[in-house]
Amino acid sequence: MTGRSVAVFVALLALVAVPYAITEIYYVNIASQILLYAVFALGLSVLVGYAGLVSLGHAGIFGVASYAVAYLLAAGQGHAVAIVVGLAIALVVTAGFAALSLRSTGISFIMITLALGEIAWGLAYRWISVTNGDNGINVATRPAPFGLALSSARGFYGATLVVFLLAVAGVAIFVRSPFGAALCGTRDQARRMTALGYHVWMIRFWAFMFSGLLTSVAGILFLYYNQFISPQAVALAASAEGLLMVISGGAGTLLGPIVGAALVVIIKNVASAYVERWNFLLGAIFVAIVVFMPEGLVPGAVRLVRTAWRAVGRPKIAAPAPVAEPKP
Amino acid sequence: MTALAVSALSKSFGGLNVTANVNLAVEPGERRLIIGPNGAGKTTLFNLITGEITPDSGSVVLFGRDITRLASRNRAHLGMARTYQIITLFARDTILRNVTLALLGLSPLRWNPLIALDRQEHLVAAGRAALERVGLGHIADRPLAETSYGEKRRVEIAMALAQNPKVLLLDEPFAGLSIDERSDVRKLLVAIPRDVTIVMIEHDMDTALDLADRITLMHFGEVIVEGTRAEVVADPRTREVYLGE
Numbered sequence: 001m002t003g004r005s006v007a008v009f010v011a012l013l014a015l016v017a018v019p020y021a022i023t024e025i026y027y028v029n030i031a032s033q034i035l036l037y038a039v040f041a042l043g044l045s046v047l048v049g050y051a052g053l054v055s056l057g058h059a060g061i062f063g064v065a066s067y068a069v070a071y072l073l074a075a076g077q078g079h080a081v082a083i084v085v086g087l088a089i090a091l092v093v094t095a096g097f098a099a100l101s102l103r104s105t106g107i108s109f110i111m112i113t114l115a116l117g118e119i120a121w122g123l124a125y126r127w128i129s130v131t132n133g134d135n136g137i138n139v140a141t142r143p144a145p146f147g148l149a150l151s152s153a154r155g156f157y158g159a160t161l162v163v164f165l166l167a168v169a170g171v172a173i174f175v176r177s178p179f180g181a182a183l184c185g186t187r188d189q190a191r192r193m194t195a196l197g198y199h200v201w202m203i204r205f206w207a208f209m210f211s212g213l214l215t216s217v218a219g220i221l222f223l224y225y226n227q228f229i230s231p232q233a234v235a236l237a238a239s240a241e242g243l244l245m246v247i248s249g250g251a252g253t254l255l256g257p258i259v260g261a262a263l264v265v266i267i268k269n270v271a272s273a274y275v276e277r278w279n280f281l282l283g284a285i286f287v288a289i290v291v292f293m294p295e296g297l298v299p300g301a302v303r304l305v306r307t308a309w310r311a312v313g314r315p316k317i318a319a320p321a322p323v324a325e326p327k328p
Numbered sequence: 329m330t331a332l333a334v335s336a337l338s339k340s341f342g343g344l345n346v347t348a349n350v351n352l353a354v355e356p357g358e359r360r361l362i363i364g365p366n367g368a369g370k371t372t373l374f375n376l377i378t379g380e381i382t383p384d385s386g387s388v389v390l391f392g393r394d395i396t397r398l399a400s401r402n403r404a405h406l407g408m409a410r411t412y413q414i415i416t417l418f419a420r421d422t423i424l425r426n427v428t429l430a431l432l433g434l435s436p437l438r439w440n441p442l443i444a445l446d447r448q449e450h451l452v453a454a455g456r457a458a459l460e461r462v463g464l465g466h467i468a469d470r471p472l473a474e475t476s477y478g479e480k481r482r483v484e485i486a487m488a489l490a491q492n493p494k495v496l497l498l499d500e501p502f503a504g505l506s507i508d509e510r511s512d513v514r515k516l517l518v519a520i521p522r523d524v525t526i527v528m529i530e531h532d533m534d535t536a537l538d539l540a541d542r543i544t545l546m547h548f549g550e551v552i553v554e555g556t557r558a559e560v561v562a563d564p565r566t567r568e569v570y571l572g573e
Contacts, residue, residue: 178432178448179441185418185429192416195378196433196491197404210441 015161019154028153029225034265035157035164036221041245041257042171043214048243049252050175051207052187054110056239057097057117061212063124063234065090065219070137070229071130079143087216093120094212098205105190117239124231136230139223150224160221167214172254174210183207248289250296259297329392331356331525332377332495337386339376346372347383348549354495357522361540362529365569369549370529371413374497377527378410379403390495405434407494411484413503413529417472423483424468427455430487458490459483462516478509485516496520498528502535510535537561545569 018031040062047053069086073079101112124131131137142150150156174180185193186200193200223229232238241264249260267285272278293300334352338345346369354360362370375381377388379400387396395403418426431451432438446452459465462482467475472483481501488496501517502510514535520526530536537543543560545553547569553560560566 173444174441176444176446177441178435178437178443178445179439181425181429181445182432182438184420188418188420189416191380192412192418193429193433194400195380195404195410196430196487197401198433198438199401206441 038261040218046211057113059238060117060120062219065216066223090216098208250298256298333389364546409488409493410497
């Protein structure tokens with residue numbers, strides 16, 4: 001455990017040091033993007049990885065949270081009211097998504113979430129009186145919680161980091177809890193779980209709500225990061241991108257979605273500055289991941305390290321040498 | 329009071345009557361063996377009793393309580409546990425976690441998303457005790473994927489026993505086992521105390537016959553013969569249907 005604690009401590013230090021170590025604002029912003037998408041990917045991973053339910057509609061939830069907060073701000077509400085009410089609206093919509101899609105699992109579940117996500121996109125695009133259609137909604141200011149202004153890139157990074165760490169801690173606790181174990185059980189043997197006395201539907205429903213909460217929080221961060229929201233953020237492509245983050249990093253792991261989010265954001269923003277056809281690059285990398293590490297980057301890397309460890313021929317911990325019998 | 333009473337239970341899939349007017353009365357502490365050729369409707373009867381499928385008509389009564397319309401999960405809370413003919417376990421987890429999930433299923437803790445499951449000492453200890461009972465205590469921490477088929481069969485039984493059931497439904501507990509493994513599982517079943525009522529489906533007559541107090545013979549969804557071991561074995565209809573003479 002100590003090795004693990006050291007690793008966590010070093011990672012924390014590195015994350016806190018980012019805005020001080022990186023002088024270019026552009027890269028601080030990229031780091032904020034990675035963290036906010038990591039929250040999104042963690043939320044999606046609760047369903048995809050631990051519940052075994054693949055959702056293609058999460059950008060819908062993400063977008064509802066963004067739009068709700070943007071609409072309330074545009075209507076003259078303060079940040080605190082907008083965020084709380086926006087979250088509540090997004091959670092109600094999540095409950096609706098869950099109630100409709102959890103009637104089935106597998107392919108049907110994917111198709112229902114896809115359809116629900118498309119409805120959200122359609123509303124964002126066409127319900128012009130609320131969403132301002134294709135023009136989107138601008139948000140003039142970022143909030144200043146406890147008097148700390150988030151208007152600067154470094155300030156915003158700090159706030160995003162706090163939210164990100166809370167999300168990671170939340171998922172880590174959730175996964176190790178009895179409820180988390182039950183959720184994994186419904187993924188692997190739903191029939192057995194019912195026979196053992198579990199309410200499989202209700203377990204999936206609450207997991208969906210937790211997933212929706214993290215997704216909504218990410219959506220609100222996204223709104224404040226861009227200070228703008230448009231239907232593009234709600235499109236199917238955004239849902240698919242979230243899914244790519246989860247699957248490329250490793251669904252059902254804590255670190256996987258974070259690594260996946262970093263990978264996608266970096267390729268999208270950084271590589272696109274050098275490679276014109278960056279979409280091609282992104283696609284090629286995913287093909288390589290699927291071919292060489294179908295379980296995702298994080299579990300795949302763990303497997304490679306273990307294999308290498310064995311190949312080096314590190315001797316197994318030897319059995320203790322027999323203690324000589326005390327002579328009479 | 330009868331432990332498990334099934335009355336006039338019927339279920340058909342399309343035109344096929346998989347369960348036709350089945351009556352069954354199992355007394356507390358009884359060991360009931362259900363036999364019958366493949367397709368006789370034995371497992372379907374289990375699925376009806378546990379509520380995995382809903383009957384078209386008839387009733388299932390557990391210790392005087394009508395549970396015909398009760399959700400499957402709630403039957404577990406009333407003291408009904410089952411094992412599966414086809415191994416139905418959590419392949420990614422350790423043996424101990426499999427049994428812990430069985431214990432957790434009846435505990436209000438199962439809804440708790442904030443505490444660490446591994447630190448719930450009473451659950452972990454109870455899980456280890458349940459594994460000791462079936463002789464798997466020494467490999468409790470082994471991943472299920474690294475265990476033999478015979479060990480998995482015993483995990484199935486350990487999970488059911490861990491729930492302290494009043495009525496235990498065993499669906500072919502000897503299926504696919506070697507002779508040695510059969511004798512191990514047999515000892516295990518003999519050791520189950522009489523406050524547990526057992527209904528068992530089994531093909532292996534040599535191993536199962538002398539475990540049973542009473543035997544029910546099914547064929548094409550119907551109960552053909554029911555009686556004590558000697559009565560059923562001696563009945564000419566048993567020979568006709570089951571022993572193929």
